[in-house]
Amino acid sequence: MRAQPPVRIRVIAFGALLFICAPLVSLLWRVPWSRLVDLLTREVVTDALLLSLITSLAAALAALALGVPLALYLTRMNGFSASLIRAVVVLPMILPPVVGGAALLFAFGRNGLVGSAVSDLTGLVLPYTLTGVIVANTFVALPFVILTVEGALRASDSRFELAAATLGANESRVTFRVVLPMVRPALIAGGFLGWARALGEFGATITFAGNIQGKTQTLPLAVFVALETDRDAALAMSVVLISVSLLILVSLRDRWWPVR
Template sequence: MSDATRSIASPPRRGRQGRPGRPGRPVGRDRLPALALVLAMIAVAFFALPLMGLLWKAPWSNAWSLLHKAGSLTALRLSIVCSLWATALSIMFGVPLAWLLARVEFRGRGIVRALCTLSMVLPPVVGGVALFFALGRRGFVGQYLDRWFDIRLPFTTAGVVVAQTFVAMPFLVLTVEAALRQFDRRFEDAARTLGASRWYVFRRVTLPAIRPALVAGAVLAWARALGEFGATITFAGNFPGTTQTMPLAVYLALESDPAQAIVLALVMIVMSFAVLIGLRDRWLGAVTTRSA
C-alpha cells in the first residue's frame, strides 16, 4: 500500500484534546478549572449562608402565630397591593419611555437614559429625600398639587406607590429597551408596507415579539417594589396600616421581636424566590425569541 493510500485509509492520530467529547460531558475548553470551581462554590455559599442562618434561627413551633401577629398580615397585604400598583405604573410609563430611548434619535438621549435610570444606583434614602423635596407639601411640584388639586403624597399610601415606582421602573425600562433594540425591524416594515397602522404594528408585531422581555421587566420591577425600604420610609413614613410595608415591618420587629422579624423575612424570601424561579423561563424565552 502506497503512502498516499495509507494516509487516506488511516485517519491521522489525534491527541487527547482532539477526541470528540462524549455525550453529556463538556468539551475540554468548557470544563471549569479547579480554582474557578472553588471560587464559584464560595460565591454560592456566600449567598446561601444568610438564608441558612434564618432557617436555623426560625421559630418553627410558633411561626404561624407570629405571622398572624398584629400588623403583619396588614403589612403584607399593603406591600402586595402597592407593589402591583407600582408595577402597573411602571408598565404604563416605562414602555413608552423604553420605546423613546430605543427607537428615537435625539440629542441628549444618553443624558435622558442616565436620568431615568439614576434611581438604580442612588441610595434609596437619597431617592426618598429627593422625592420629598419635589413632591412634598412645600416641594417645587408638591406645593402646586396641594394648592390646586388638594393632593398630598408624603406619608400616604399613594406616597408608598410613588416611592416604589421611582426605584422599580428603571428595571422595566432597561429590559424592554434592550429587547426593542435587538428586535428585527424588518418585520415592522413589512407590516407597514401591507397597510398596517403604527398602532396595529406595535400591538400585533412588536409587542408579541418583546413580550418575554416585558414580562421579565415587569416581574423584576414588582420584586424591586416589593422589597423597597429606604425611599419608602423617607418619603412615606412608617405608619401601620397606611405606609408600613413588609420591609418596614421586618425592621421594626427586629428591634422588639426578633423571632417575628425572622418569620416575616422568610415570607419575603419565599415570595422572592418563587418569583425568580418563575422568571427563569421568561429569561430563557426572551433569549430564544431574540435568537430566532
C-alpha cells in the same frame, strides 16, 4: 461543552456560593417554623403584608404604564442624547434609595417643586400616604421595566414594523398589534422584576412615606421594626419576602439571564 476551570477557581467559586448562602441559611435556621402561621396572622404582620401586596402590585403596573412608552421612545433614539436619557432613567437603580426618597420629597413633598402645585390645585398630598408608598416604589421599579423592555425592543427586527405597515397598519396598530406583542416575554419579565424590586423597597419608602402601621408600613419596614421588638415576627416576614423573591427569579430565569 466548556472545559472545567482549574481547582483554585472552583474553590473560590464555592466560597462565593457559601458567602451568599450562609446568611440565608442562618436566617432560615432561626425561623420558628412551628409558630409561623401564628406569627404571620398577627395584625402588624397582616397589615404589612396587605399593604406591601397592594403597593408593590400598583407600583409594578404604574412602572409598566410609564416605562413601556419610554422604552419605545428610547429604542428609536441614538447618539449622545439617548445615552444621557438612559443614564438618568437607570439612576434610581443604583442611587441609594434614601437619596431617592429625599429627592422624591423635594419634588412631590408638601413644599416640593411639583408637590406644592399639585396640593394647591387638588388638595392631594403624597408624603406619608399609601399613594406616597406607591410613588416611591414606582420610582425604584421603573428602571427594571425600562431596561428589560428596551433591551427586547432593540433586539427585535424592525422590518416587522415595515411588514405591518405594508399591510396597511398605522403607527398605533403597528405598536399594539406587532411591536408590543412580540416583546411580551420582556413585558412580563420587566413587570415581575419591577414588582420584586417594589416589594423589597425600604429606603425610599421610609424617607418619602414614613413608617405608619396600616398606612405606609410595608413588609420590609415592619421587618426592620420587629427586629428590635419581636425577632420571631421579623424572621417570619423575612421568610415571606425571600420566598416571593426567589419564586420570581426562578420563574424568570430564562428572561433575566440566558440559560444554556
